[in-house]
Structures are given as C-alpha cells and as structure tokens.
Amino acid sequence: MNLIASVALIFLILVGSELWWRKQSIRGEFSRKFVHITVGSFVAFWPYFLTANQIKLLSVAFLIVVIISKYLNLFQAIHSVQRPTLGEVWFAAVVGLLAFTAPHHPHIYTAALLEMSLADGLAAVIGTRYGNNNKYIVFGHAKSIIGSATFFVVSCAILTGYCVLTANPFALLAVLPLALVVTILENVAVNGLDNLFVPLATAGMLLLFV
Numbered sequence: 001m002n003l004i005a006s007v008a009l010i011f012l013i014l015v016g017s018e019l020w021w022r023k024q025s026i027r028g029e030f031s032r033k034f035v036h037i038t039v040g041s042f043v044a045f046w047p048y049f050l051t052a053n054q055i056k057l058l059s060v061a062f063l064i065v066v067i068i069s070k071y072l073n074l075f076q077a078i079h080s081v082q083r084p085t086l087g088e089v090w091f092a093a094v095v096g097l098l099a100f101t102a103p104h105h106p107h108i109y110t111a112a113l114l115e116m117s118l119a120d121g122l123a124a125v126i127g128t129r130y131g132n133n134n135k136y137i138v139f140g141h142a143k144s145i146i147g148s149a150t151f152f153v154v155s156c157a158i159l160t161g162y163c164v165l166t167a168n169p170f171a172l173l174a175v176l177p178l179a180l181v182v183t184i185l186e187n188v189a190v191n192g193l194d195n196l197f198v199p200l201a202t203a204g205m206l207l208l209f210v
Contacts, residue, residue, distance in 0.1 A: 002049045002050055002054075003050060003054050003058070006042075006046065006050065006058065007058070007061075009042065010039055010042070010043075010062075013035060013038050013039055013042075014035065014039075017034055017035050017038075033121045033124050033125050036091070036117060036120070036121045036124075037117050037118060037121035037122070037125075039117070040091070040113055040114075040116055040117020040118070040121065041113075041114065041117045041118060043095055043113055043117075044109070044110045044113035044114045044117060045110060046058075046095075046102070046109075047099075047102040047103075047106035047109045047110065048106060051103075052099045052100070052102045052103045053099075055095065055096065055099040055102060056096045056099045058095070058096075059092060059093065059095040059096025059097075059099065060096060062092040062095070063089065063092040063093055063096070065092075066088050066089055066091075066092045067089060070088070070089070086191065086192045086193075087191075087192025087193075087194070087195045088192070088195075089192070090192055090193060090195040090196035091116070091195045093196065094113075094116070094195060094196050094199050094200060095113070097200065098112055098113065098199060098200070098203055101203055101207070105203075105206075105207070107162055107165055107166050108162070108202075108203050108206045108207060109203070110162075111158055111159065111161070111162040111202060111203075111206060112199035112200070112202040112203040112206070113199055114158045115155060115158055115182055115198050115199055115202045116194075116195055116198055116199045118154055118158065119150075119151045119154040119155045119158060119182075119186075119198075120151065120186060120194060120195070120198060122150055122151075122154055123147045123148065123150040123151035123154070123186070124147065126146060126147060126150045127143070127144040127146055127147020127148075127150065128147075130144075130146050131143075131144025131145070131146045131147050132144075134146055138187050138188060138190065139188065139190050140190075141190045141191075143187055148183055148186075148187060151182075151183050151186055152179050152180065152183045155178075155179040155182055155183060156175055156176065156179045159171075159175045159178055159179055159206075160172070160175055162206065163175065168209055170209050171206065171209040174205075174209065178202075178205050178206075181201065181205065182198050182201055182202055185197055185198055185201055186198050
C-alpha cells in the first residue's frame with residue numbers, strides 16, 4: 001500500500017504541475033523547481049516507510065518514465081528549460097543509488113536528498129528571482145551570489161538537523177565545511193550533474209561520521 005500510495009502521489013504532483021504549466025501560471029525554471037522541491041522532499045523520507053528494494057525499483061521505474069517523457073515531451077513543465085540539462089534523469093538515478101545507504105542510515109539518505117531538493121531548488125528559485133544583479137559565470141553557466149548563499153544557508157540547516165536527529169556532535173563541528181563543499185560542488189557540476197554529485201557527496205561525507 002505504501003508503494004502504491006507513493007507512486008500515486010508523485011503522479012498527482014507531475015500531472016498537477018503540468019496542468020498548472022499549461023494554464024501559464026508557472027513557466028520555465030519555476031515549474032521545474034516546483035516539481036524538484038515537492039517530489040524530492042517527499043522522496044527524501046521514503047526510507048521510513050519503504051524498503052530499500054522498493055526504493056530501487058521505483059528509481060528504475062521513474063528513470064524510464066523521465067527518459068520517455070524527455071524524448072516525447074510528455075511533461076513539458078519539467079522539460080521546458082531552454083539550457084541543455086539531464087538534471088531530471090540524474091534526479092531519478094540518484095534516488096536508487098542512495099537506496100544502498102537507506103537500510104542502515106535513513107537519516108543520511110534523507111539529508112542527501114534534501115540537499116538536492118530543498119537546497120538546490122530554493123537556490124534556483126531565489127537566484128532566478130533576485131540574482132540578476134549579482135551573477136557570475138561558471139563553465140559558461142550563469143550563477144548568482146544570492147543563489148549560492150541560499151544553497152549554503154539551507155545546506156547548513158539540513159546538516160544541522162541531521163546532527164540533532166542523530167545526536168552526533170562530531171558531525172555538528174563539520175556542518176560549515178561540509179556545507180561549503182557541497183555549495184562549491186553545486187556551482188561546478190553543471191548541466192544537471194549537481195543532482196547526482198551533491199547528494200552522493202553529502203552521503204559520502206556523512207558516512208565518515210557514522
């Protein structure tokens with residue numbers, strides 16, 4: 001039942017965002033990040049009610065759906081961005097890759113995916129809205145100071161929450177440097193690769209403190 005409910009909820013989010021997009025209420029980066037934040041934040045808590053094998057299965061299923069959707073342009077709300085990116089493909093793939101940590105470290109899985117969904121998503125939304133006058137270029141891609149600052153602050157909050165939940169004072173001492181590392185990684189991993197490298201790097205670094 002949990003598996004079916006999870007699939008149904010994500011389907012509703014995708015269909016809802018597509019209808020919203022078609023009514024021209026949201027466009028471009030905002031439509032993509034709405035799905036990015038809502039779906040990613042929900043998926044981040046899967047280890048608490050789904051098994052690792054179920055998560056891996058859903059990851060493969062969603063990866064297939066995303067690839068088909070990308071080439072047939074089924075869900076325009078998540079494919080409407082003009083720059084070349086495979087971010088949604090890496091999004092689906094990393095869900096399954098992180099599932100290997102889920103059985104023994106669900107908090108790490110959650111923190112890693114929230115870095116991708118919340119930190120990256122809010123950074124893009126705020127950067128797009130308020131970053132026109134503080135942009136800089138990384139590998140030919142425009143970034144903004146306020147967007148990167150947002151990522152860093154949200155990342156610190158996520159990592160601090162992880163430390164509190166796990167009662168890990170050693171990890172708490174590393175919150176600022178870890179947040180700085182993933183912020184830099186988010187900047188340099190262009191073309192959607194941040195959706196892959198940021199959560200994997202977060203999980204890898206947190207595993208050092210287990």
